[in-house]
Amino acid sequence: MSANDPNIDLVTKNDVLQSILPEFIKIVRKILPEELPLNMYVYNVEYTEGACKRLIGTLYMSNFRLVFAPDDETDENNSISSGNKYIGDYDIPLASIYKINVAPVNSRIGFKSFLNENQLQSETRTFTIITRDFRNITFTKCSVTKSNTATIKQPEISVTKMEKYIDALKFHSRFQSREQLYLYTALQQSSTKRFSPKYNRGYILSSMGSSPLLDHDTTDYDLNNDEYIKSYMTFDDWRDELYEANEQQWIVDQKKFDEESTIKSEGPYVRLIYSKDNDSSGDLIWHWTHTSQVENNSNNRRQVQTQKYMLITVPGIGETTSSVEPLRRVTTDTNLVPTSDYLYEQPFQRYNLSKFPCNLKRLQASYEKLIEICVIAPDDDDDKWLTKLNTCKWLKFVSKALHGAASLAKLLDFTNIELVGSDTDNSCLMSSLVQILLRPKCRTIKGFCELIVREWLIRGHKFLERCGQILFDGNGNPVQESPVFLLFLDCVHQLIVQNPFSFEFTDYLLLEFYRNVCYCYHHTFVFNDVLERLQIIHNYPKNMFVLSSFDFSKYLDPEICRLLKNDASIFNLQTSSSSNEKLKSRIEATVIYPTSSSSSPQYPNRTVYYLETPKSRISILDIPITNAPGTLNPEQYEYDNIESPQIFPDDLHVDWRTFNLVLWSKCYCRYDQNYIPTLLERQLSSDINCLKQNIENICIQSRRQILLDTFQHVGHANSWYPQTLVTRV
Secondary structure (H helix, E strand, C coil): CCCCCHHHCCCCCHHHHHHHHHHHHHHCCCCCCCCCECCCCEEEEEEEECCCCCEEEEEEEECCEEEEEECCCCHHHCCCCCCECCCCCCCEEHHHEEEEEECCCEEEEEEECCCCCCEEEEEEEEEEEEECCCCEEEEEEEEEEEECCCCCCCCCCCCCHHHHHHHHHHHHCCECCHHHCHHHHHHHCCCCCCCCHHHHCCCCCCCCCCCCCCHHHHHHHCCCCCCCCECCCEHHHHHHHHHHCCCCCEEECHHHECCCCEECCCCCCEEECCCCCCCHHHHCEEEEEEECCCCCCCCCEEEEECCEEEEEECCCCCCCCCCCCCEEEECCEEEECCEEEEECCEEEEEEECCCCCCCHHHHHHHHHHHHHHHCCCCCCCHHHHHHHHHHHCHHHHHHHHHHHHHHHHHHCCCCEEEEECCCCCHHHHHHHHHHHHHCHHHHCHHHHHHHHHHHHHCCCCCHHHHCCCECECCCCCECCCCCHHHHHHHHHHHHHHHCCCCCCECHHHHHHHHHHHHHCCCCCCCCCCHHHHHHHHHHCCCCCCECCCCCHHHHECHHHHHHHECCCCHHHHHHHCCHHHHCCCEEEECCCCCCCCCCCCCCCCCCCEEEECCCCCCCEEEEECCCCCCCCCHHHHCCCCCCCCEEEHHHEEECCCHHHCCCCHHHHCCCCHHHCCCHHHHHHHHHHHHHHHHHHCHHHCCCCCCCCCCCCCCCECCCECCCCCCCCC
């Protein structure tokens, strides 16, 4: 059956849509803009996922998702909980489908009927869907047909609806190009109203000027609970970034911005003050400038100004093939080995990341094995399962990424570092991890989101290609699938496990980011470069509401939103302290090593922990005049020499030894019911949130009304709002 067969043509006609749409709206939690239900549904289908109870219901399909509507809900399946306002517990976004396994037809001939000579033949159609977010769902349909064996020995069975559904699902879950994805299709649709307003409310926000939205619709546009995330598409965003780093050798390149201070060409958007227009150094990508934290306990000292070192990427340099490779192989592993380089008479240590922590093909092979291992519950033999997990080498790559990031972060105390060999993949991975280790701001929710925008979105990481949601790129070439971003999230998960109080967010935030990458219904992770994003912003239908992955309260239930934040982090203690307390040289916290015989004045029986405030930008360090005993040697932090664990600012401990790493079960082992938030977690989070509201009295704060701005979608990375509504600039 070909893809152009009219039996599986999914272009829904208006007359058919009018009959399906009302029922479809009742089934889904909230229909998305321009989401169209398709004339493709099957009744009496059995649904099985993990350890949940089997359900019987109806299968539907739209241009965005597969929808299963159970006939009878049950409380026993509380292990399946999406916590999403748009995507139901049993919904499967088409872009998240990794593989569809169709079982052979199971047929059986029944007894002859005593009323006629026909025979009853029952056939079972079964298919299993494996998703990129590690779900394993099986659908089964048993159909009964009649055949006359008197004339035909092997009767021809008519094509059932289940067969049509499977064929349609196979065709529409493999996107040839990004233009076939739901969000691209929705953004290119006309802004005119397509169907009757009776069935159009809530999924096409059109003609708002003539008919105001209902109260429950306008609640979608309340931004009070979400952080303002920089888009790094304006001049001010990059200027503020340089100012925060106290960087004086780099400036914002004004030629890359228009008269409205909005980007007009490809990056990079900051350049060295020494560079000229025709100079190749204008392509250098600046990540961060680190103020050295080197201290020495020698008695022979002199005071000098603190040193600052740069972390940059030199684009356009592939894998080195010389005899002394920046990246060499040691048996089966690849290690970081530096080579010397000079830029404007400044020394740099160059590291080639073309195969570090691994090349893209090896990472993809490891990911495929990880899915095969984790989507199916292990047997009683745990040793075999652990052997398979070790064979897939996923944790090994996590270990190498953390190992390399720790080495680079420590070396930034002594020298400038340049990364080459992987402009939009491994370079994004390593630069992000280094900044998380060195910049406490990147461990906050706002700082982490802006890190993703700056180091992944603006840099042009190809999320659709690397996550395998499309088969061909814009030039028609086959794409290379490789989940580099998932590897990054797993590394951050390991840091959260090792430092439970050092991050303002929990691993539930990482889970939501990965699911958003898989589902492709937010604008955040679907564009390959910043110019494409800017073009869409200017041309998309202005009556649509397009979600952002950073506006959590827009698409997640309140109890899930509360779980994203770590209420025990040191950042909450810092923000809750008064302005006078912030001026003190140290603040009360709960993670740093205690001083001897210290106690709290308010709680005499409780030990007080202290966190030293960061040094000022103009601070000075005591550096020994001579090479006295105990002088730090940067060679001890080279990749082959550095020892685990290492400690970074704000007492962040990093241990990359594989036996101390933890499998991210909440993400990979979805069959385990413990991956969902427990009732205790939800109740505790709710109680803490209520207490914070009472203390801070935030419930009485008035909501701001901010007028629309021409470049409202350029200045931030949050959701795109209909221009007829009042929103933040």
